[in-house]
Amino acid sequence: MNRARLIVMNAALGPLDYRVPHGMSVEPGSVVVAPLGPRQMIGVVWEAERLPTQEVGDNRLRNLLHVYDLPPIAAPLRRLVEWTADYYLAPLAAVLRMALPSSGALEGARSITEYRATGLVPERLTPQRAQALERIGERQGLVSELAIIGGVSDGVIRGLCKAGAIEAVEVAIDDPFPEPDPDHDPPALEEAQADAADELREAVAAARFAPWLLDGVTGSGKTEVYFEAIAQAIRMGKQALVLLPEIALTEPFLKRFAARFGCDPVPWHSGQRQSQRRRAWRAIASGEARVVVGARSALFLPYCRLGLIVVDEAHEASFKQEDGVQYHARDVAVMRAKLEDIAIVLASATPAIESRHMAEIGTYRELRLPDRYGGARLPDMAALDMLQDPPPRGRWLAPKLVEALEENLEAGEQSLLFLNRRGYAPLTLCRRCGYRFQCPNCTAWMVEHRFTRRLACHHCGHMMPAPQACPECKEEDSLVACGPGVERIADEVRELFPDARTAIVTSDTIWSPAKAAEFVARMEAPHDEPDSIDIVIGTQLVTKGYHFPNLTLVGVVDADLGLAGGDLRAAERTFQQIQQVSGRAGRGDKHGRVLVQSHDPNARVIRALVGGDAEGFYAAETDARREAAMPPFGRLAAIIVSSESQAEANETARLIGRAAPTHDNMAVFGPAPAPLAMLRGRHRFRLLVHAARAVPVQDIIREWLGGLSWKASIRVSVDVDPYSFL
Numbered sequence: 001m002n003r004a005r006l007i008v009m010n011a012a013l014g015p016l017d018y019r020v021p022h023g024m025s026v027e028p029g030s031v032v033v034a035p036l037g038p039r040q041m042i043g044v045v046w047e048a049e050r051l052p053t054q055e056v057g058d059n060r061l062r063n064l065l066h067v068y069d070l071p072p073i074a075a076p077l078r079r080l081v082e083w084t085a086d087y088y089l090a091p092l093a094a095v096l097r098m099a100l101p102s103s104g105a106l107e108g109a110r111s112i113t114e115y116r117a118t119g120l121v122p123e124r125l126t127p128q129r130a131q132a133l134e135r136i137g138e139r140q141g142l143v144s145e146l147a148i149i150g151g152v153s154d155g156v157i158r159g160l161c162k163a164g165a166i167e168a169v170e171v172a173i174d175d176p177f178p179e180p181d182p183d184h185d186p187p188a189l190e191e192a193q194a195d196a197a198d199e200l201r202e203a204v205a206a207a208r209f210a211p212w213l214l215d216g217v218t219g220s221g222k223t224e225v226y227f228e229a230i231a232q233a234i235r236m237g238k239q240a241l242v243l244l245p246e247i248a249l250t251e252p253f254l255k256r257f258a259a260r261f262g263c264d265p266v267p268w269h270s271g272q273r274q275s276q277r278r279r280a281w282r283a284i285a286s287g288e289a290r291v292v293v294g295a296r297s298a299l300f301l302p303y304c305r306l307g308l309i310v311v312d313e314a315h316e317a318s319f320k321q322e323d324g325v326q327y328h329a330r331d332v333a334v335m336r337a338k339l340e341d342i343a344i345v346l347a348s349a350t351p352a353i354e355s356r357h358m359a360e361i362g363t364y365r366e367l368r369l370p371d372r373y374g375g376a377r378l379p380d381m382a383a384l385d386m387l388q389d390p391p392p393r394g395r396w397l398a399p400k401l402v403e404a405l406e407e408n409l410e411a412g413e414q415s416l417l418f419l420n421r422r423g424y425a426p427l428t429l430c431r432r433c434g435y436r437f438q439c440p441n442c443t444a445w446m447v448e449h450r451f452t453r454r455l456a457c458h459h460c461g462h463m464m465p466a467p468q469a470c471p472e473c474k475e476e477d478s479l480v481a482c483g484p485g486v487e488r489i490a491d492e493v494r495e496l497f498p499d500a501r502t503a504i505v506t507s508d509t510i511w512s513p514a515k516a517a518e519f520v521a522r523m524e525a526p527h528d529e530p531d532s533i534d535i536v537i538g539t540q541l542v543t544k545g546y547h548f549p550n551l552t553l554v555g556v557v558d559a560d561l562g563l564a565g566g567d568l569r570a571a572e573r574t575f576q577q578i579q580q581v582s583g584r585a586g587r588g589d590k591h592g593r594v595l596v597q598s599h600d601p602n603a604r605v606i607r608a609l610v611g612g613d614a615e616g617f618y619a620a621e622t623d624a625r626r627e628a629a630m631p632p633f634g635r636l637a638a639i640i641v642s643s644e645s646q647a648e649a650n651e652t653a654r655l656i657g658r659a660a661p662t663h664d665n666m667a668v669f670g671p672a673p674a675p676l677a678m679l680r681g682r683h684r685f686r687l688l689v690h691a692a693r694a695v696p697v698q699d700i701i702r703e704w705l706g707g708l709s710w711k712a713s714i715r716v717s718v719d720v721d722p723y724s725f726l
């Protein structure tokens, strides 16, 4: 080929044609460098016939500059990139970018220089230097990476280097990864587990597209079962990918994997250093990385011999990416499995209604593990009526829950209090004049974080020091904290049980895999060790994945919280969350119990939880969705228009609304101010498209918006299959 059509890494540009100079050879999928004006761009060669554009005469073509010495992006991944861009209405370049590493990682030295602290304290210890050294701790990375971790400029890091407090280390970055051994330490499976494992092993061996729903109660051994499928992939010389919803779960996963297979899998997540990512990327592309575990972004990597995908905790909403390309990793994973013609396992104790429906209509095959491993029973669950038996004023834990905590402490067993709200209090107001602290950039209250003595916006990250006086009426000591967050519950626990050892688990305290490992080690420490934990107070971060045999009591502080928003999935999400957090109780030999605090214990979802009627609950929810033609029985797409100017955003939203096409079985609602009417300083309006399944919503929206234009200061984004209704 002497011409090549490229997708270049700039979402604003369409396909571009180049000449392939004499002596260079490229094929679809080759990663190349191309000139663009005075600059150079990375691009990927594509099948020209799949990227229609205006033909440019041969004589006007510029030469490609370079081809990277990498395996080309394979056809199934190219098709996945196209499908994702098409389905989620995203630019091809934006999707393709997720398959490529950063440009520095494409080639370069086989070893690089990284930096780490020496432990030496510099003579001149400015506050900045002290901060940097404290935050960097044991970590290692490029100067720029350490600067980000330390919250200082590159110059400060270089200064520390000159002062001898930080030293350079040569890191070989292309060391091979160890190979997992499928026979290292396989468990003896119970009958139901063995049956499920057989099915999955066969599915992997068949090397055909096969989607499976692995639906097993918490503690039933889903991980052990899908490990057997991974073992099969390894035996066949194939690669396996395991997607997890949170990087905090990676660490416990690595440990379990190493126990089963004799070495760590290859991790992939945003917390990694550039050098680690480069090494992983190359090993994934060469096939040397046999098992990869990662967050959503691992899905688009160029595996050269993929044989299996596992999506663990597949019901988790965090698989939906909310910025950039707004894709749902669970759904794209199924599409990748289809295009690669391989097996995929969606594992969950509380599968999403969408996934259950696919199993019901026979598109997915379902495997059930109805019992916990080793005869452990599911915990007993009871509701506590907060109106009948309320806590004393200014407290949040009902007497019965406090009693249960006390019993557990005496028995030397661990307890977990779940409240899905970070910080101390969700709202601060002035007792005298009623002033409420609101974020200047968002339609949101400022959340008090007593631990850091600040108010913070959970949407944009805006912070202010905790105020002493009301900014409005200037009254001192008039500010009151309204409602509880986990920090406030932790205070209450410390007042009630001054000797209990507590830990708060939120994204504020567990912000790295290392922190997660630290927490797990403390939870697993024997009860008589000073470092062990009696009572955990945590957000949804503790609801999943963990296995702590000595944890026997779970208290749900506010079961009504998730229902407040009232969006499409509110009841389902509440059910899943409480079911998952309950699943942490009584996983060992000791029986567990769960107490659910609610102001409305007769609500359907609470009744279903306490009565253990998951089937009934899901059936009713599914019927309600079917009635209303909501997903998976109908389609939704949100169009969000935002601008720093409210008038501008409003005007454009109305322009889009007026141009809405009419179609059978499709309705357009709005525009209306989005529930989060202001976010990060931008005013937001929303239109919602609701259509029957058969309506080609994406084509309609593409044509509709394609015919309109707006100023560059206005952003219009389309969220297909939205999960967030803010």
Ligand code: ADP
Binding pocket: 187, 188, 189, 190, 193, 216, 217, 218, 219, 220, 221, 222, 223, 224, 225, 373, 547
């Ligand atoms: P799930 O993912 O379904 O909640 P896990 O896979 O975490 O369940 O299993 C729960 C606990 O039981 C884990 O500690 C796991 O190692 C253990 N377990 C499950 N099945 C077996 C087995 N067949 N042999 C030994 N241990 C098992």
Ligand code: ZN
Binding pocket: 439, 440, 441, 442, 444, 457, 458, 459, 460, 461, 462, 680
């Ligand atoms: Zn904000």
